[in-house]
Amino acid sequence: MNILQITNESVRFAWESLVANKVRTVLSLMGMTLGIFSIILVFSIVDTFTKSIRDSMESVGSDVVYIQKWPWGGGGGQWWKYFQRPEPTYEELTKLQHRLNTPEYAAFMMVISGNLNYRNNVTENVQMTGVSADYIDIWKTKIDNGRYFSPLESNNGRPVVLLGYDVAEGLFGALDPIGREIRVLGEKVTVIGVIAKEGSKMIGQSHDELILLPVNFMRRKVNEHQIQGAAIMLKAKEGISLDQMKAEVEGVMRGLRRLRPKAEDNFALNEISVIQSGAEMLFSVLWWAGVIIGGFALIAGGFGVANIMFVSVSERISQIGVQKALGARSSFILTQFLGEAVVLSLIGGFFGLSLTYLVLTIVNAQFDIELVLSFNNIMIGVFTSAFIGVIFGIFPALTASRKDPVEAMRAN
Template identity: 40%
Template sequence: MRKLLNILWNSFKMSLGELKNNKLRSGLSLIGVAFGIFCIISVLTTVNSLEYKIQSDIAALGTNTIYIDKWQYGAGDDGDYPWWKFVNRPDPKFRDVKLVKQRSTLAENVAFFIEDNADLKYKNQEVKNSSIYGVSEEFNQIQTIDLIQGRYFTETEFNNGNPVVVMGYENARLLFGSANSAVGKVVTFSNFKATVIGVIEKQGSSFGPGYNFDESIILPYHFYTKVYGTNQPFNQHYVMVKGRANVPSGALVDELEGVMRQIRRLSPKQEDNFALNDINFMTEAVSGFFGTVNIGGWAIAGLSLIVGAFGVANIMFVTVRERTSQIGLKKAIGAKSRTILLEFLLESAFLCIIGGFIGLLMVWGLAAILSTFLPFAIVISGKIILLAFSICVILGILSGIIPASIAARMNPVVAIRSK
């Protein structure tokens, strides 16, 4: 063990000595390694951070949740089911919530959602084009709605359609100067007045599909219908169904297909006039897309790493030639070939690790800069750092294996006589 530690220490000192004695040559050679690690880690870190943000936004739509809508999310006009057929499908209705709950054995929560836009006013303050969400009673059982002030709707407020709203953080801040002072205030929108009873915790920007809670107000569904009525064919509205614990989403989709066909009174020969959108499929689609992006990042970084590997190999060839007499002396006093081989392999690996460390520093700097501009944090995970270290070690060994083998096979007598 002690001998191995001595070899490691000597290899590390020789690596530093090579950098010190041949700054320009070593520096130019390590640029390729540093840039390759920078490309790999920066791409992986940025893509992983963005994917995490989008997956979090998708997860916010509800875990194990099916959206019953007239539209198939992500579907286009592929000729098999053209766009105009989607348009002509009947819209989901509020009454579907009760019918689904009665007929489904796998559903835990069912809610209705409808959306509009309006300007919010409070005294001399105004927020333009705010999202107005009308929801039924179990909406907060499917969506996570954390309040920093006030409370959520009561059953009585849902049933009676009382003029009360839960407001998003940004709307509250813009209208009242502080989100903490919003509760109890009366706001006006679409010629109706309503009292703010709660403020939603700040959510941040969303890159994926989801709800813009920060710039919205939530209304009980029956109050929403008093303001806007029920016949709004161009507004987004759907039924949300959350499955019971441990119920596979596929089983829930199969059951809901039968339930909705009963509700719509479709004959066996009629095709579905509704869509069942599984959030899990959206998650898989996002993962597949970012997997492709990662492959592209690896391809770009691989070219830089190849250049860096040739540079490190060149350093090691020159180093072996410069230390020929030293190698011969070591072998003459008893150093084994495998020891010489290990020393040069470790030296090559240390050089790549130094280049990789420089690349990591560059990534950290880039992450700090981008995090101040982007609406999501760029985080370098421990797995990615470990990956970078592993790449450097492997690259160093591959780059140094031929020069190290040449050094290990040298005849000590010939090597000592060389100049």
């Protein structure tokens, strides 16, 4: 019964403090509101992008090695050395397939930009990606309509194409694109599939705004040695670690390129974990920045709560005296005022969470992302608010509980 009574009186007194001096209360709780807003907003952003990174890694695979000209992560500023390296070639892929034992899938990829034509409809500067047959198994690409090209179509360079979801929509609108012909690189090709909608990704490329062509079709139309950004992709067999596969790949590649024992590699072996670790480091910095900025705001909000509570104690000294004269214990008075401080702090936290939700809703409506205010982050906001209320409300509550009843009743 005492718990219900204390809770009821704490809420009532907190509300009376709010109503009695609205401007003072709003200014005092503004720090709490901004503190919870800063921390929970950053937590929500970090959680969303971390999830996006993990989802992207699942689609690309953490067990994939990319043989490329340039290393990911900048390479320590030695750009001129990397610029002079040769691009990976399709011939190297075929030799690797015969000599390597650790990969389960191996694919070649080369990229150029160009225009697509369907009757009078033109889509400009589309990314045209020439890939070999295993590409779909490495990237786990899902087909929304139609099919992927066969190994025979890939090896023979047949004039077939898969369209990204947005490309198909832009070219054909409501029409079914399967079986229709479009002009690519000056030649008519038949649409055999549409890739499922993927949306933006933190890691790797989204297929929504590109097309996939058999790599040997592109090699007939474009000089392979003029391509910048070619890659050989290798996915490890089950039970084979990435380090095992990289060690084998490095040895075979050095043999293919006839590098002397002491010569440096003239190729890079890239993996998704390099990008992931860089992104996680960035998010860690962002996380701590949010905690520090929000922490200062919460401290300011805590002092605001303490200020409200000291004013509340001074205004209710005679009431405290009456309560003690009627038999109320110091612990009851302490708990009552401490509960009031927690309620005031929770009100500031509620406004902070509401502001966070409003900002996330606006951002989601304006940009192609989905920031979510998760239940866990809501609970963090609630418990943080309550904790600040306890920390900064304890001293005013102790002051009230230690009042002498006779002196308190004489105060007014």
